[in-house]
Amino acid sequence: MKAFSATFYLFLLKNLNKTSMPSISNKAVKMPESPIRKLVPFAEKAGAKGLNVYHLNIGQPDIETPEVALNAIKNMDEKVIEYSHSAGFQSYRDNLAKYYQKSGVNVNSEDIIITTGGSEALTFGFMSTCDTGDEVIIPEPFYANYNGFAVAAGLNVVPVTASIENGFALPPISEIEKKITSKTKAIVICNPGNPTGYLYAKEELEQLRDIVLKHDLFLFADEVYREFCYDGAVPHSVMNLEGIDNNVIMIDSVSKRYSMCGARIGCIVSKNKEVMASAMKFAQARLSPPTIDQIASEAALKTPQSYFDDVVAEYVERRNIMVEGLNNIPGVFCPKPSGAFYCVAKFPVDDADNFCQWLLEEFDYEGATVMMAPASGFYSTKGEGKQEARIAYVLNQDALKAAVKCLEEALKVYPGRI
Amino acid sequence: MKAFSATFYLFLLKNLNKTSMPSISNKAVKMPESPIRKLVPFAEKAGAKGLNVYHLNIGQPDIETPEVALNAIKNMDEKVIEYSHSAGFQSYRDNLAKYYQKSGVNVNSEDIIITTGGSEALTFGFMSTCDTGDEVIIPEPFYANYNGFAVAAGLNVVPVTASIENGFALPPISEIEKKITSKTKAIVICNPGNPTGYLYAKEELEQLRDIVLKHDLFLFADEVYREFCYDGAVPHSVMNLEGIDNNVIMIDSVSKRYSMCGARIGCIVSKNKEVMASAMKFAQARLSPPTIDQIASEAALKTPQSYFDDVVAEYVERRNIMVEGLNNIPGVFCPKPSGAFYCVAKFPVDDADNFCQWLLEEFDYEGATVMMAPASGFYSTKGEGKQEARIAYVLNQDALKAAVKCLEEALKVYPGRI
Numbered sequence: 001m002k003a004f005s006a007t008f009y010l011f012l013l014k015n016l017n018k019t020s021m022p023s024i025s026n027k028a029v030k031m032p033e034s035p036i037r038k039l040v041p042f043a044e045k046a047g048a049k050g051l052n053v054y055h056l057n058i059g060q061p062d063i064e065t066p067e068v069a070l071n072a073i074k075n076m077d078e079k080v081i082e083y084s085h086s087a088g089f090q091s092y093r094d095n096l097a098k099y100y101q102k103s104g105v106n107v108n109s110e111d112i113i114i115t116t117g118g119s120e121a122l123t124f125g126f127m128s129t130c131d132t133g134d135e136v137i138i139p140e141p142f143y144a145n146y147n148g149f150a151v152a153a154g155l156n157v158v159p160v161t162a163s164i165e166n167g168f169a170l171p172p173i174s175e176i177e178k179k180i181t182s183k184t185k186a187i188v189i190c191n192p193g194n195p196t197g198y199l200y201a202k203e204e205l206e207q208l209r210d211i212v213l214k215h216d217l218f219l220f221a222d223e224v225y226r227e228f229c230y231d232g233a234v235p236h237s238v239m240n241l242e243g244i245d246n247n248v249i250m251i252d253s254v255s256k257r258y259s260m261c262g263a264r265i266g267c268i269v270s271k272n273k274e275v276m277a278s279a280m281k282f283a284q285a286r287l288s289p290p291t292i293d294q295i296a297s298e299a300a301l302k303t304p305q306s307y308f309d310d311v312v313a314e315y316v317e318r319r320n321i322m323v324e325g326l327n328n329i330p331g332v333f334c335p336k337p338s339g340a341f342y343c344v345a346k347f348p349v350d351d352a353d354n355f356c357q358w359l360l361e362e363f364d365y366e367g368a369t370v371m372m373a374p375a376s377g378f379y380s381t382k383g384e385g386k387q388e389a390r391i392a393y394v395l396n397q398d399a400l401k402a403a404v405k406c407l408e409e410a411l412k413v414y415p416g417r418i
Numbered sequence: 419m420k421a422f423s424a425t426f427y428l429f430l431l432k433n434l435n436k437t438s439m440p441s442i443s444n445k446a447v448k449m450p451e452s453p454i455r456k457l458v459p460f461a462e463k464a465g466a467k468g469l470n471v472y473h474l475n476i477g478q479p480d481i482e483t484p485e486v487a488l489n490a491i492k493n494m495d496e497k498v499i500e501y502s503h504s505a506g507f508q509s510y511r512d513n514l515a516k517y518y519q520k521s522g523v524n525v526n527s528e529d530i531i532i533t534t535g536g537s538e539a540l541t542f543g544f545m546s547t548c549d550t551g552d553e554v555i556i557p558e559p560f561y562a563n564y565n566g567f568a569v570a571a572g573l574n575v576v577p578v579t580a581s582i583e584n585g586f587a588l589p590p591i592s593e594i595e596k597k598i599t600s601k602t603k604a605i606v607i608c609n610p611g612n613p614t615g616y617l618y619a620k621e622e623l624e625q626l627r628d629i630v631l632k633h634d635l636f637l638f639a640d641e642v643y644r645e646f647c648y649d650g651a652v653p654h655s656v657m658n659l660e661g662i663d664n665n666v667i668m669i670d671s672v673s674k675r676y677s678m679c680g681a682r683i684g685c686i687v688s689k690n691k692e693v694m695a696s697a698m699k700f701a702q703a704r705l706s707p708p709t710i711d712q713i714a715s716e717a718a719l720k721t722p723q724s725y726f727d728d729v730v731a732e733y734v735e736r737r738n739i740m741v742e743g744l745n746n747i748p749g750v751f752c753p754k755p756s757g758a759f760y761c762v763a764k765f766p767v768d769d770a771d772n773f774c775q776w777l778l779e780e781f782d783y784e785g786a787t788v789m790m791a792p793a794s795g796f797y798s799t800k801g802e803g804k805q806e807a808r809i810a811y812v813l814n815q816d817a818l819k820a821a822v823k824c825l826e827e828a829l830k831v832y833p834g835r836i
Contacts, residue, residue, distance in 0.1 A: 021664035028546045028696035081678040119704040148703025246439035260499040262709025278446035285566025286537040291680025
């Protein structure tokens with residue numbers, strides 16, 4: 001037992017009416033929990049029972065990090081791991097600009113600030129453009145953590161629902177325009193999309209360009225999946241949209257591109273000098289992005305094209321196995337995505353949250369089961385996506401085949417099947 | 419010249435009255451620039467003229483990172499740089515708890531969330547406890563970036579001025595109590611202090627304990643300089659204060675302890691379960707702290723005591739050279755700090771901002787000059803610290819001797835000398 005001093009007992013005695021503790025913030029109460037993490041305890045229990053859980057719930061690829069990046073870390077000869085410049089190493093920014101230019105994306109090094117992951121890039125973007133109570137419009141379903149960054153920055157997310165029947169194409173621009181108020185500061189897209197895998201056509205981006213220009217809004221585009229486009233589809237960057245240089249803010253990251261999610265290196269990119277000067281002040285306050293990880297990320301720019309060719313070919317196979325497999329299960333519908341490594345499928349179930357939990361808690365097929373992310377966490381509108389789940393096809397092809405089989409068998413016996 | 423499409427010209431024609439661009443946030447306008455970075459262009463110009471600039475302006479130590487940490491990076495055999503758990507690797511949290519226990523600090527692994535530097539730890543702490551318009555009381559001068567984290571979280575800093583004549587001891591508790599309003603949520607201290615080097619006595623911490631308990635406040639303590647205490651002085655952690663487990667939030671970082679500022683690994687520590695659950699939601703949104711850097715930080719825990727003994731002995735020498743040197747210059751006063759590797763000195767000048775700029779722009783002694791951080795950036799009260807500057811004694815002893823000589827000569831000729 002801990003011993004308290006006599007003076008402290010005296011103090012307690014004097015303050016007996018003060019036993020309450022300070023309260024956390026409203027912001028903390030409002031802050032959403034990760035929709036995926038809610039299922040983690042059930043997955044852990046399934047694992048403890050000896051079940052083989054196919055993790056389709058998280059975008060952590062099994063693809064190896066390029067050797068050039070790993071070797072750069074191993075061969076590092078720094079004796080002191082020093083801060084970098086708050087905007088990131090100049091050499092990295094220069095070489096990153098060259099990567100964009102080679103990819104046909106209109107970016108120079110002065111348009112780039114290196115951040116701690118895409119997460120920090122979006123936070124800097126939100127903080128630089130939005131005040132408490134301001135609104136950002138986001139087509140839903142959208143990457144669930146956008147909610148977290150919005151709450152942290154004090155702004156409100158206004159969703160516009162995309163439909164699974166249309167493969168999650170951009171909702172009609174008139175629907176988006178209806179949501180614009182005097183508080184609207186930005187439209188946010190993810191292209192290619194997490195969780196939908198949808199790749200916006202040039203015409204859709206031009207519709208967005210017209211509307212942000214008409215209403216003086218910012219257009220944020222999270223383009224971290226740019227290298228993952230399939231069947232000859234070409235990604236169009238918002239940086240190339242004509243005449244809206246001052247409106248556009250691009251978010252990027254090395255996490256998925258080089259399968260180095262743990263490096264936490266991303267960037268915020270814009271030609272709007274005011275936005276970049278603001279982002280720089282937030283960047284200065286946190287001193288610098290991680291040094292070793294920048295060294296690895298700069299080296300990763302030398303990854304040969306063959307690496308991406310192999311990775312894309314692998315993901316096409318995986319997508320085909322998953323999407324065709326799902327669509328072959330009676331009652332399941334899954335649009336075929338052109339990018340990223342996710343798909344959202346609609347299941348013939350009462351409630352996908354229950355279904356996903358039941359898969360982990362009650363079901364197994366030959367000693368295995370599947371973990372998916374219920375889509376409810378990716379919608380901001382209550383009740384939307386109730387029958388849908390997001391699947392990350394980041395496992396090897398045999399595992400994906402087995403996972404599809406699991407789902408097929410599960411739907412035969414799930415009590416909430418409709 | 420960039421070619422625009424015909425339809426875009428048509429669009430522009432229709433929207434000629436829409437040439438304004440979207441505005442940045444008020445938060446971005448309010449966000450302070452780094453007080454040190456303002457002088458950077460002048461330092462660059464001095465360097466370009468061929469001058470040797472002694473950088474006493476930034477806490478980037480020249481001390482080598484422990485070999486165990488560097489080797490852990492070089493010997494890493496991961497093939498994929500994956501995300502870690504959002505709270506950090508469990509093994510790192512376990513071993514970090516052991517480090518605290520060994521240091522006599524009352525912390526268990528469940529009280530720890532690993533963060534991206536101390537910066538993110540304080541941001542999570544502010545976001546978890548304070549809403550827009552809430553107030554935190556901070557003895558000034560204080561680490562300038564606290565202002566940035568406060569603006570980002572939407573809260574207001576209320577300073578209580580510590581005096582250089584008292585060596586920057588805790589201001590009278592009655593002065594602190596006067597500042598408490600219904601909006602006050604926390605008191606923030608840095609111990610040992612950046613920029614003052616002051617180490618709070620146990621009695622001062624107990625005064626703070628009594629007042630936070632009386633008024634139901636949080637007590638944040640930034641203890642990143644814990645290992646840097648001199649002349650036998652012992653650091654007292656807020657984690658050991660009796661009876662205020664639910665009020666205390668400790669901030670820590672590997673940056674200075676192991677001279678690995680670029681690793682960006684820190685932690686937020688508290689026994690308040692609500693605070694930790696909230697911080698965890700912010701941690702989940704940004705996915706994870708950097709993986710490689712955690713591996714290095716965990717390995718750094720095996721740094722032998724002899725490393726710290728050597729480092730502390732070196733800093734004592736450096737401090738003595740700097741502080742005695744400064745006090746030997748006519749008109750200069752510098753209290754002798756017991757911790758960290760900073761001191762704040764008062765100069766016989768009109769304005770330390772001007773003096774610091776003049777040192778870089780107009781002065782040299784035998785081809786060298788000195789860069790210091792004007793203390794105005796560390797005070798929140800306008801006009802305070804006007805004659806003071808912060809000095810980081812992070813250079814080798816010869817460089818420090820030469821820097822003192824420079825300052826002595828500079829003060830003989832500075833036009834604004836008073």
